[in-house]
Amino acid sequence: MAALSVPVLSFPHHPKVPNSSTVNNDLRFPYYPLLSLIDQCTSLNQLKQIHARMLRTGLFFDPFSASKLITVSALSSFSSLDYARLVFDQIPQPNLYSWNTLIRAYASSSDPVRGIFVFLLLLDRCRESPNKFTFPFVIKAASELKASQVGRGFHGMVMKSSLASDVFILNSLVHFYGSCGDLDSAYRVFRNIPRKDVVSWNSMIKAFVQGDCPDEAFQLFREMEMENVKPNDVTMVGVLSACGKKADIEFGRWLCSYIQRNGIAVNLTLNNAMLDMYVKCGSIEDAKELFDTMPEKDVVSWTTMLDGYTRMGDYDEAQRVFEAMPNEDIAAWNVRISSYEQNGKPKEALAVFHKLQVSKSAKPDEVTLVSSLSACSQLGAIDPGRWIHVYIKRQGFKLNCHLTTSLIDMYAKCGDLEKALEVFYSVERKDVYVWSAMIAGLAMHGRGRDAIDYFSEMLKAKVKPNAVTFTNILCACSHSGLVEEGTGLFHQMEPVYGVVPGVKHYACMVDMLGRSGRLQEALEFIEKMPIAPTASIWGALLGACRLHGNVELAEHACSKLLELDPRNHGAYVLLSNIYAKTDKWDQVSRLRKVMRDSGIKKEPGCSSIEVNGIVHEFLVGDNSHPLCKDIYKKLDEIAAKLKVIGYVPNKSHLLQFVEEEDMKEQALNLHSEKLAIAFGLISTVPSQPIRVVKNLRVCGDCHSVAKLISKVYEREILLRDRYRFHHFKGGHCSCMDYW
Template identity: 40%
Template sequence: MVVLSRHWGKTIFPISSRHSHSQPHQNHRIIPQLNLTFNNREQQRTLLESQLVSLLDGCTHLAQLNQLHAHLFRRGLNQCSLLVAKLLRILTALNVPVHAYPRRLFDQVHNPNAFAYTALIRGYSLLGPFEESVVLYTQMRREGVRPLSFTFSALFKACSGALDVELGRQIHAQTVFIGGYESDLFVGNTLIDMYVKCGALDCGRRVFDEMPERDVISWTSLIVAYTKSGDMDAAGELFDGLPDKDMVAWTAMITGYAQNARPREALSLFESMREAGLKTDEVTLVGVISACAQLGAAKYAGWIRETCEKEGLSPNMNVVIGSALIDMHSKCGSVEEAYLIFKDMTVHNVFSYTAMILGFAMHGLADSAIKLFYEMTETEIKPNKVTFIGVLTACSHAGMIREGQRLFTKMQDEYGVTPEADHYTCMADLLGRAGHLEEALELINSMPLEPHGGVWGALLGACRIHGNSDIAELAANHLFKLEPNSIGNYLLLSNIYALVGRWSDVSKVRNLIRSRGLKKNPGCSWVEAKDGVVHEFFAGDMRHPKSKEIKDALDELLKKLKVDGYKPILSSVVYDMSDIEKERRLKSHSEKLALAFSLLTTSSDSPIMIMKNLRICEDCHIVMCGASRVMKREISVRDNMRFHHFRDGACSCGNFW
């Protein structure tokens, strides 16, 4: 007989039947008296077993199980594997520690069958310790008891819980060696799940491909795993091949697209889901809301809000939907609408407060964010680590050093929230933006935990603002070790060198980028036209159908701005080239193209909203300020850091970003 040779690095031996357990607690009688009289003892026993199984199905408390267990002894049924297996499953459902009462119950059965073994193996696989499920399986095989398909399903769950793919492969081999299980649908589904959770996605896919029969669980499990790994193309192929798509499969794809920064596909798929007549739930809508927030399109924001109301998921009553909508409206540029949703909610929790605080922070409304934070602390709702990231970010964007330092100190002292690396990132950003680079570096060096890329990145970004190439080199060297393939760090250091005229060092960094085969993400901006269509613009790309009109409109705008005193910030171009060429490059920045398009296609009294994937440069920031004044238009730009609201020649950031 084949016995597994290892489990979690140990040799497997038969277990001892001697265990130390606490006695089950009984506090009241719930089970009715069983009065059954039959001439035929076998008939009496069968009917008694049936009645006990029925009573077991209705058990919801340990006290009830204790009474039924007592009946088993009195009626001589304590060796009945069927009833023992039922008892074990219910004890597992009640989260009773397996090593105590359940194991003692099992050990009292002289010849347990496969159902009893499987019930206890399942208990270990769900409640732990996981390795005991494998020890018990080995004992089962030594006793000559043939496993059930459910036995292997439970074992695969144990391997998933322990993330032990090697042991999972051994058990997989057992299904083939013993024979008859490798084609079982239930075994196949849990095997796919095990490989996926252990990170062996290719093995899960091979199991799927070899299954003679598949159901919606088989398809959906693999779809979810490709979405989680970021392989949305493979997930899409599986989804398209799924014969009957249920709400879970649709939701997995929509959420996957949203989580992998493909919001347009998520929204398009949601429209298809609605057209197919499927009902949506909270999970689906949260994914859709996330996609809408990424895109920042007002058309979709209104549509999503209406859909929530139709599905009976009003943000006023549903705190999960309400919090998601607050985030969505904030990222779509309407922090006022977000706050209206917040105020109308009948129930609040830490997530709704945090979403609103983060919304205020990204719009530069530091006072509102801090005020709401203190309002929150006056309730029974306690701030969490994300809440503090929100208020510290608000302080950073507004240059409120003292308030930020005070909140950082109070985090642990008053609210019991231990600062993590992300909080130190906020503090390094706060100090660095305000020009306190040495103090920021000292803070990082005194951290009780290892700084991650975000912390050094905040310092490097601050060095870009203040042109400090010495501290920039130190921060960049750490980043090159922590994030060797992140091109943004190399470009930022190159930009800093360019600012101080160290062109030979610029060349060295550029050569390093080329030698490592790193590719720059192109600058991209997008706007929503009045018909709801989203138009994208890339830096230097003039392939838009209205390119000539856009170029002419932009030239006309820049002429007006120069009369008004605008001078191009040539330092925003980090290449060693002529001033004429630098000015030409500045004109092709994506947000300027999006601005010109909006001026061409919108009415003169309507606000302009521009979304951008990168940080807005200093020259574009000045152009937006000037355009808001000379064109008498309200202009908002959401870059990858925050919102900038331009009115009458000034920005909501106070030129502090």
């Protein structure tokens, strides 16, 4: 009965077509009534009715008639590429138009590689050679796939044909090379176009914008005007995008007035480009003025405004925009989640993700999940991270490299390295970012030897390491004291792997040498660097001086760091710690006075622990928690038990001068990580690990206490500080006290 619901077409009464040769020789054939009905179809079922009729009459076996059927089945609003391919495969000798139509449809589909396969079949089976319409479609397929070598092959075929000067094909090649990031080749093709049209200029401008070369895009726009080529709305979208990348609001305003002065037609796309430019240039006022006057708005318009307010940190106004949106689609939710996640507000990001789940107004996509997993990573919140992993499985998301990398990062940063490894081994395709994430996870957990082994396996898998990979592997060597291995890898970066060392790699080397006690060697390394030392490099040396108590070198490193970054509170704190450790309290007081007078504030220590899906945060001496009485009672119990087994507080870790001995112990007892561990002891079952995340480096006394608690209470404690993980179990730490 379902077939009755399909509108039935009224077929014309027409004599049966005797054979294709008769049809082709009939001059009235283009107006054959049955063919005219193809253009009137509004559904695939109607098209199938005509197809069936064409088969019965023999009309289908005429190449022209079949090509009309192919066009509608492949390119209409109700198209079905699977059906179009079945139709195509029934045609005995498809004409070139039919081949081109199928290639065009595949090139714009989610599987453009099939367009290339059809092109290869064309070369083998079609009597005609590819024409000026064939090449742009197949080059588009190569662009979508970023298939550099394949596209170059098509370029070579064009050059050998009679089509080497066709502007339509050459414009496609400019777009192709731009999509592949080969701006030199794109520009070479562009310059060799004999008669450039506006599309030529637009394609090259877009290529420069996509390749993060806004200045070159501006220069081309100026040349375009000098050549008297009138820019259109597409040109202005490209130039406005370049302006957004430069964050040049004055030039952006000039472009908007240029559009008005030159009578360029302003449509929704161009308005959205102006809106996006204003937001990226930081002028939310200009954006709001334009937004309020736009005659038509779509989800891009609303989402851009939402993004603008979140960039400014005006979350209240962002919420109002969100609530006013006609349709709260997933793009809008993603802007809110990612803005919180990228601005250090992971709790808020997960709260928005939870609201999305409850509201069911949109379905999470890959962007949602990646941002939410990143928020879990920041918080060390493993429960919501696990829930997202289950959701990915249940919803049938393909575990691509982006999601795989995010899951590995989440599990590693939440302390479950074994689960991170399980995810890593569950996928067949591993790109450089998946390998790098796994190496980073091993580095964070102090498994330097394993990280080196995985780096070797990565090379065997023929995956080329990049700058991120080397940052991670050098960190792994630094945290595990593998100085010789790390040094060897560093010196191989450029000559063997073609990766030029950057600031992060030099900072890793300074940290590696300094952490191992080779402070003078670290200083000499800095002095011989081919690039100017940055604040991070002097900071690495200063941190090493803190570990080994070298006051003189610490003062030198601190002065260099403050020359580059006068308001770096970390520099003052590190030097203050070194002075405190060596009982130079007058110098501590002097530094703190400088900080007060300059309005520089130390980042407060904060530790968080997740219990039953809720993240609890503690500051030093915190008494705001509802269970604070129970927490401090537990701390007293811990102190008593540890004294019995001979624990003596390490008062050198106090960062202020305290005369009374009992007050020194009390001050150490108030550290945020101890409060979090105490809360974990009273809030979790003995079989459950206590997972704590601290925003700063864990202090030496807290590290000693955590080791003893893990033994006395027979509890596993996972403490993640700013730099790495510490696994405490049975009175030992995974870092082997090298941290």
